[in-house]
Amino acid sequence: MNWKTLLCEKRRRGFSTTSVSTDPRNEFQRDYHRIIGSASFRRLQDKTQVFPLDRGDFVRTRLTHSLEVSSFAKSLGQMIFRSLVRYKKDEELSWQDIEKICSVLECAGLVHDIGNPPFGHFGEDYIRDWFRRNIPQLELGGKRIEDMLSDQMLNDLYNFEGNAQALRLLTKLHFLVDENGMNLTYTLLNTIIKYPVPSTGINKHSGNIKDKKMGYYYADTEIYKDITENTGAVDCRHPLAFILEAADDIAYKTADIEDAVKKGFITLPQLLAELKKNTDKCADKGELEEYSKAAAKLEEYYANALEKGISSPEQNAVQRWIIYVQGVLLRCAAFGFTDNYDAIMAGTFPRELLAVSRGNVLAGVLGEIAYNYVFRSKEIYKLEIAAGEIYEFLLNKLTRAALVYDTEYSGSAIEQRIMRLVSENYIRAYKFAAEGKSEEEKLYLRLMLVTDYVCGMTDGYAQKLYRELSGIE
Template structure:
């Protein structure tokens, strides 16, 4: 791969910029303003990152998380590619390319979660589980639905994925001018495709991170292939996807710890004890042990300083300062992981996350494991997710039963007709455009996708409100 092709400025729908002669923005800076001004981006302010249905004023939402990822991704781009230029690791790279790369990464951070459904990652899990549990029970035209759909169509539902939904939203569902979505540059779209494989090629045991999940739906195969053929990232990740992934990991791993301490899920004492006693054996060598030990000592230093300065909540203050310090450490580690493996990344053969190939691996693992044990498995989160599950169960059941016979010769009940009238006009329009001339099984698949499109477009608040209204709950 080379940057001249990787920084492809192609869009699905071409347009002329000659009428704005004073506009000096590059194509990727134009993407930024399209994203910031979109309703799809604004909806992220009412989608939770970790705590579903939580109304606390300090807990991160998808919007604040995306802003953090955008900032980290741009910073990583600057750190990495100035180093590559300085040490002449790529003779074809220019300062102009670095500017474009940083613009792409800044935009990618904003939209990387734009396809995720309500109520955090729990929402993705529930959609997958619902289809696995129910699809084989449902019928259309006297046949089981799972017998009518192809393996990839079924896989798209059984392995439903917010990453794939983001590509779908940005290229088709966000209707403003026409059916081409936001009409973003192909480089930006390729950067958010973390897993460039279909649902039928998922292989978590392959040893290559790109095969872990699916990155596009059968319905979006044509646009996916056009994107990767245009950028040259065929059968591999776009190099910038590694950087975006690291920015995302650093943002959520540090934020989860900070939010967990603020909400009382884990105390300063427990955090320090676990860091000291549970994860040192994850360090691969002496250099990584030194980096890890330095981070643990820093947390104690910040706590001591907070006590000496008479701060009323030294625990929270020290953890807040520490997470900022850890962010800096992990950013440098991710930058090292990219530059040290630059040749393999550009060849498309690098199989890991960047942090896993750096001295920050043990520290990153510790943060994720602590958050998982004390937050994601806590009784409070379980209660919140059970409530969110009730909403999903109700909405999926109502919508899927109505969608199966929508736009067919089968007669819908009065309730089913009214349920389909609730679906966004944009999504209905996208369905009609993309189902035109298709075979019946593909139309059925697209009607099921219409349900997931509608649900993914909901905010937490809207999903809860719709559930209450349709259930007759005051």
């Protein structure tokens, strides 16, 4: 791969008609303004990051998380590519390329979660589980749905993935001018494709991070191939996808700890104890030094807060410490990229950037602490059970209505009314995609219509719709 093709400015609809002489922005900076002005981006303000149905004003939403990822991704781009150009590690790279790369990363951070459904990562899990439980029991015209769909179509539903949904939303569902979605640049779209494999290509045991999940649906194969063929990142990750992934990891692993302390899921003494008991995980002296220094910094910040008489010394210390840790992990991720640059550009690098740096254990321990103290807590389980009731109800109603929609079979009066609730944009996208397709493919697209509609919901809208349709005041 080379940056001449990797920084592809092509769009599905073609290049912008704006005269270059009157608009000094590069193509990727134009993407930024398309994103922040979109309704799809604004909806992220009412989608949870970790705490479903939480109405607190401190914890992160998808929107605040995306802004943090955008900032980290851009910073990483500057750190990495200034170093590469300064030390002439790639003669093809120029200072002008750095500006474009940072614009791409800034935009990618904004949209990397734009396809995720309501109620955090729990939503993705529930959608997968619902289809696995229910599709084997569903029929249409006396035929089993499971027998009517291809392996890839079924696996798209059984392995539903917010990353793949983001590509779909940005290229098809966000209707403004035509059926090309936001019509973003191919480089930006390729950057958010973390897993360049279909649902039938998932292999969690391959040892290569790119095979861990699916990156695109059967319905979006054509646009996926067009994107990767134009950027040159065929059958491998775009190099900038590694940077976006690292920025995402740093943002959520540090934010989850800060939010957990703020909400009382973990205390500072507990956090310190967890950090200190995991020093044996460090593989070498350098990693141990980085890890131990981080633990010592937390104690130092707490002592400073006490000395200054700050009213909430624990929270102050943790907030300062989180900023420190973010800086450490950003430097580690930058090292992971530059140190493995040749393999990344060859499309053969199989791991996450932090995993090959001194920040590996620190990042891993932060994730483990959040999992044990937050995600496995009774409070979160209660919130997820409530969210599960909403999903179960909506998916039952919507899927059964969608099965007979646009077919020779007549749905019940209720099913017909349910389909009229679905966004006109999603119906338009379905009809455009279904034109000339076989009955089996139309069936698959109708099931995708259900996930499209659900993923477009905010937490508040999903809860409101559930209450209205259930007759709950």
